[in-house]
Amino acid sequence: MTGAKRTLGVVAFAGLALTMLLGARLPETEEQLAYSRLIAVHPPIAWVAYVAFGVTALASLLYLFPATRHRRWDRIAAASAEVGVLFTALMLVTGSIWGKPTWGVWWVWDARLTVSALMLALLLGYGALRRVTPDPDRRAMLSAVTALGAVVVVPVNHFAVTWWRTLHQGRSLADLSPSRNLDGQYVAVMLLGFVVMTLVYVWLVWQRVLVEKAEDERGEGELAVAIEERRREGVTVA
């Protein structure tokens, strides 16, 4: 297990370095100059952000069903949400950096941007709830329901902001996307980015799940020790 995880980590981060290197060597485009090189990182980061959200949702659903209720799903949901916060924030930051030279502004009220920002808020709320609920079983249940509520709201959000921006302005990321007329080199680096970012995500979640598991075990171990000590002191444990 540890060997496999280590190999994955090495491959993921070596791949990340390679993506950066190849991305930085991409030729400048006429319209966007050096900024077009962001294609090596931004779309892959966005992809992972959505994957992380989806995995949290799926794991939470599995936890909610009594037949598949297992602490494992709760740990995966929590880990994926935490990594999701990182990638969603990175998506917004890299998007802004790209938006400034391309659109002239750091932020536009585009459907996709708005949904992403709300997604970040939902993930932060999920994390906040987890931090203030000490009892592991209760925390698992509460956060699974929170994740479910968040998943329900994302499509509604999507429709709402899409109509909002298209009913009145008809401007969308699709029109502005630099992905038209790209040559193979760009596509290749972007695809490499997709694979590599996904590996980085899997590695981070894996790592986080193990930490979570160790924390649980330690908590249970400490409880057992504490109970044992009280017993020896001759104090009744309620």
Place this chain on the structure above:
Amino acid sequence: MLRDAALVAAKDLRIEARSRVAVNQVAPFAVLVLVLFAFALDPDRGVLVRASAGLFWLAVAFCALLAVQRAFAVEAADGGRDGLRLSGLDPGGIFLGKAAGVAVELLALEVLLVGGVAVLYQADLRGWGVLVLTCVLATAGLATAGCLYGVLSAGTRVRETLLPMLFVPVAAPVVLSATRAWEGALAGVASESWPWLRLLGVFAVVYAAVGTVVFGLLLEDA
């Protein structure tokens, strides 16, 4: 289940009728919010009139937070939660009852706020059918979503700060849709409001369904 819901809603409204928290605290707060908006946006430039739909729904969203907070604070005292759990009432019914209680309070507040928007902002209110329908659907959505997150955060020590963090991002599409539906009506183009009304309806139905199903899990687990 519906009978249980009516019982719980009647209980909550009776508490409100006797304690008058919504009347004495939430309603004045709502009007105060409208006044603050006028301070923030210069009343002379017509910004207030143009933004009145959005400001109205923001004020409603703030009040929804307070109403939900209150609905679950009532249960926190004197072991109310345990009482509810042991009452043998259907958990789905309890959820719908809590949501209905909050919804009735909110609808009453909205009547007050409509008056406030008309008087303070000189908003030209028309398209009443759409306005009222928007209020009913959006309030149902806010109350059901609010009660789901209300019971989620009720058991924690930091419920006052946790509830807004959980509820506001979820309520965002309701505020957005209700505002657009109202703008359509106020502009005299009711056809622009229909897609928004449908979305509000879907939101309310989905949250009512999710809440009814999972409320039992959350209550038992407390």
